[in-house]
Amino acid sequence: MINFLRWIVFGIAALALNFPVIVTLITSFKSAKELSTNPGFWINQPTLDNYVSVLQVTDRLNIFGYLGNSLVAALIGTTLALVLAVPAAFAIARGEIGKRLLLPTIVNLRAVPLIIFAIPLYMMFQWLGLLDTQIGLGLILTIVNLPLALVILVNAISELPIELDEAARIDGANTFQILSRVIAPVCRPAIVTSFIFGFITAWNEFLFGLMLTTSKAVPMTVGASFFFAASGGGVQWGLASAVMIVGALPPMLLGLIMYKQISGSMTAGAVKG
Amino acid sequence: MNSIKNLDWKLLNTPLVVFLLLFLGFPVIVNLYYSLSEVSFQTLRAPELTGFGNYLTVLTDPAFWQASWFSLRFGVVTAVAECALGLCLAIFLAPLIEKHSALMAPLMLPLMVAPAMVGLMYRLVLHEFVGPVPYYLYEWFGNSPSFLNAESAFWTLSVVETLQWTPFAFLLFYMAYEAIPDEVRQAAQIDGAGPFQRLFYIDLPLMAPTLIIAAFIRFIDGFRVFDNVYTLTGSGPGGSTTSLPIYIYEAFFKQGAIGKAVAASVVLFLASFSVLFGLNWLSGRRKGATK
Numbered sequence: 009m010i011n012f013l014r015w016i017v018f019g020i021a022a023l024a025l026n027f028p029v030i031v032t033l034i035t036s037f038k039s040a041k042e043l044s045t046n047p048g049f050w051i052n053q054p055t056l057d058n059y060v061s062v063l064q065v066t067d068r069l070n071i072f073g074y075l076g077n078s079l080v081a082a083l084i085g086t087t088l089a090l091v092l093a094v095p096a097a098f099a100i101a102r103g104e105i106g107k108r109l110l111l112p113t114i115v116n117l118r119a120v121p122l123i124i125f126a127i128p129l130y131m132m133f134q135w136l137g138l139l140d141t142q143i144g145l146g147l148i149l150t151i152v153n154l155p156l157a158l159v160i161l162v163n164a165i166s167e168l169p170i171e172l173d174e175a176a177r178i179d180g181a182n183t184f185q186i187l188s189r190v191i192a193p194v195c196r197p198a199i200v201t202s203f204i205f206g207f208i209t210a211w212n213e214f215l216f217g218l219m220l221t222t223s224k225a226v227p228m229t230v231g232a233s234f235f236f237a238a239s240g241g242g243v244q245w246g247l248a249s250a251v252m253i254v255g256a257l258p259p260m261l262l263g264l265i266m267y268k269q270i271s272g273s274m275t276a277g278a279v280k281g
Numbered sequence: 282m283n284s285i286k287n288l289d290w291k292l293l294n295t296p297l298v299v300f301l302l303l304f305l306g307f308p309v310i311v312n313l314y315y316s317l318s319e320v321s322f323q324t325l326r327a328p329e330l331t332g333f334g335n336y337l338t339v340l341t342d343p344a345f346w347q348a349s350w351f352s353l354r355f356g357v358v359t360a361v362a363e364c365a366l367g368l369c370l371a372i373f374l375a376p377l378i379e380k381h382s383a384l385m386a387p388l389m390l391p392l393m394v395a396p397a398m399v400g401l402m403y404r405l406v407l408h409e410f411v412g413p414v415p416y417y418l419y420e421w422f423g424n425s426p427s428f429l430n431a432e433s434a435f436w437t438l439s440v441v442e443t444l445q446w447t448p449f450a451f452l453l454f455y456m457a458y459e460a461i462p463d464e465v466r467q468a469a470q471i472d473g474a475g476p477f478q479r480l481f482y483i484d485l486p487l488m489a490p491t492l493i494i495a496a497f498i499r500f501i502d503g504f505r506v507f508d509n510v511y512t513l514t515g516s517g518p519g520g521s522t523t524s525l526p527i528y529i530y531e532a533f534f535k536q537g538a539i540g541k542a543v544a545a546s547v548v549l550f551l552a553s554f555s556v557l558f559g560l561n562w563l564s565g566r567r568k569g570a571t572k
Contacts, residue, residue: 028402103290121505128308183289212395263393
């Protein structure tokens with residue numbers, strides 16, 4: 009009996025928490041005509057027209073451009089964060105260098121509103137010609153991803169037995185070889201997890217995309233909001249819904265596939281944060 | 282030998298440190314310098330040091346205090362709501378999820394959607410003509426409140442934020458709940474403790490550290506909210522939903538008031554820094570005391 013109640017509560021929670029996505033998904037299958045008479049949950053005449061028009065490139069809407077920008081910037085932001093964080097995590101976990109200042113500084117970055125760095129970065133990017141470029145956005149996404157990547161990796165390396173390093177050192181490996189041949193391969197699950205998690209975070213970032221891009225490097229989150237603002241009174245809701253579903257799909261799919269790893273890394277960040 | 286190894290460790294840290302100095306250290310210096318200068322978009326590269334005028338402008342600006350109040354209230358309300366809901370769900374659903382771990386996936390799904398997108402989605406959900414919520418409220422009750430006017434926008438946004446981030450609190454609490462060894466609960470049961478006694482005297486006290494951490498993280502994220510508020514209400518109506526980050530953003534991009542925006546950034550930086558510093562100090566002291 010109580011188990012039945014649990015299923016009910018689970019059902020309600022799952023529906024309520026995912027409510028905006030469900031409504032958007034339903035709306036994306038409705039024609040403009042149907043939407044004007046039927047805003048409810050039932051679709052009388054399901055249609056794929058909205059998706060067809062979203063995937064057609066026009067001057068006003070080039071969804072592949074937005075998707076491509078998000079993909080490239082997120083890949084840069086995730087990869088660079090790992091390139092910086094893996095060696096540093098090794099040094100922090102094993103060499104105890106940076107444990108006092110570097111690690112706390114970066115971990116606390118998770119709790120600092122990043123907008124306080126945004127205006128100088130905007131000016132800096134203007135000088136360097138990085139405004140409205142995928143690389144520029146990728147560099148910022150690196151900052152966004154660093155705290156969690158570092159915490160996950162430091163935790164993972166600390167859990168490895170120190171004998172692993174010592175054995176390799178006796179066999180004649182130097183510090184860098186230990187990292188590249190022993191530690192990094194053994195830590196692959198942690199590296200993959202922080203990559204996936206970083207990719208989702210980077211894909212979903214909005215503030216810096218809004219500030220630092222205008223046309224060429226606009227990411228998906230910002231592109232979707234343009235689409236609402238530009239069309240004044242007459243938002244085409246079916247089309248807008250299809251845009252949002254397409255834009256939200258990549259991180260949602262990744263999240264559904266990797267939910268176990270992601271839940272683990274979220275708690276890792278929280279316990280140290 | 283030892284000093285060589287030491288050098289190795291430093292070399293491994295160097296790229297990260299250089300990156301941080303470039304992308305965080307430099308901005309902090311620019312922030313400090315520009316906040317003490319008179320500067321506009323025309324004189325962007327040649328700011329003129331003038332003193333604390335910008336800080337005075339910020340600290341006497343009613344809009345700044347309104348934004349601070351919004352951020353503070355939003356952070357507290359959503360953190361409390363998310364933790365309360367997340368805790369109830371975690372404890373109630375734990376036996377179910379233990380058996381069917383895949384049930385975790387749909388509950389975590391909201392965390393994967395960009396908050397900016399969620400803000401846009403609620404424009405649809407709450408829309409007068411095409412949104413299902415007003416539609417069903419009209420159908421069933423013959424009336425629907427306006428969700429985004431000056432009085433109700435704060436609460437609408439709080440619900441939006443809470444529904445998206447309750448899963449985060451839920452996840453942390455579920456993990457903490459599962460981490461409590463079964464023997465502890467069984468021992469209490471043998472000693473005659475009922476389900477509520479076990480909850481209040483065993484589960485909740487053991488979960489207390491997680492509760493504090495979750496509440497803190499959610500407060501910080503609520504305090505610095507930008508994405509979903511910006512895409513759902515902008516800052517309106519009438520500036521009533523301006524959070525501190527939105528205040529800074531608008532000062533810079535909409536009003537071109539660079540000095541004001543930068544000074545507000547420094548104030549926010551100092552505020553978050555002192556809170557974090559205080560918390561680190563407190564947790565360090567607590568650890569010292571228990572040892």
